[in-house]
Amino acid sequence: MQQAPCDSSLSLTCTVLGGFGFDFSPNETVDLKFKQESFELRSGELHHQEIYYLELEEVEIAGPGTVTKGGGFIGGGFGIDGAIQGIALATILNALTTKSKVHTFLKLVTNSGEIHLHYGGMEPAALRIALSEVFVVLRRQDLGWLAARRALLDSKKDGMSNEQYELLVSRLLKPPTHRPLSERQGRCPSCDESIPLLSPTCPKCHAQFGAGTAWSVKPI
Numbered sequence: 001m002q003q004a005p006c007d008s009s010l011s012l013t014c015t016v017l018g019g020f021g022f023d024f025s026p027n028e029t030v031d032l033k034f035k036q037e038s039f040e041l042r043s044g045e046l047h048h049q050e051i052y053y054l055e056l057e058e059v060e061i062a063g064p065g066t067v068t069k070g071g072g073f074i075g076g077g078f079g080i081d082g083a084i085q086g087i088a089l090a091t092i093l094n095a096l097t098t099k100s101k102v103h104t105f106l107k108l109v110t111n112s113g114e115i116h117l118h119y120g121g122m123e124p125a126a127l128r129i130a131l132s133e134v135f136v137v138l139r140r141q142d143l144g145w146l147a148a149r150r151a152l153l154d155s156k157k158d159g160m161s162n163e164q165y166e167l168l169v170s171r172l173l174k175p176p177t178h179r180p181l182s183e184r185q186g187r188c189p190s191c192d193e194s195i196p197l198l199s200p201t202c203p204k205c206h207a208q209f210g211a212g213t214a215w216s217v218k219p220i
């Protein structure tokens, strides 16, 4: 079984809350980078640890998201498991509250350990969406998941044509590749010219697109 590479180049600056099997201490700031076949935790210039997705068993995202009143972490009751609760953790979290109003907790479980991180840059739901590709990679390397999906196709084989069955099995074994968004075309809402979907401005009429502008390129 070939592992689907992950194209996400998402990089998150997190604070270590605790864990086991990782060489980072609580309250240390780490850059968590999701690369093609692995993720990397980096602290400073010299200290880093790389874990392959094949070693990654679970990613869990939890937390209250935006907290309107600062502080108030009293060593538990904020949705992460008991192993990392305690006075030291509450101290770290309360200190983080002065820097960040968003509290998102990220747990990475690997073959050799687990690490619990705090991320203040995105709400839990937004981070879950940003990490979609990582979750897809995780599902696709799960042999139990693949077997269950295959068993479903096999159980419905009688109700479909051979061609359809072969198509669905081939898509399960080797997912279709998707054209990157950067290659899609759109139409300028101002001059109706066909332009790349992700254009910041129209090359023909110079209309502006993106955040804070009234126009947006219409997908075609």
Ligand SMILES: [Zn+2]
Pocket: 188, 189, 190, 191, 192, 193, 202, 203, 204, 205, 206, 207
């Ligand atoms: Zn235009």
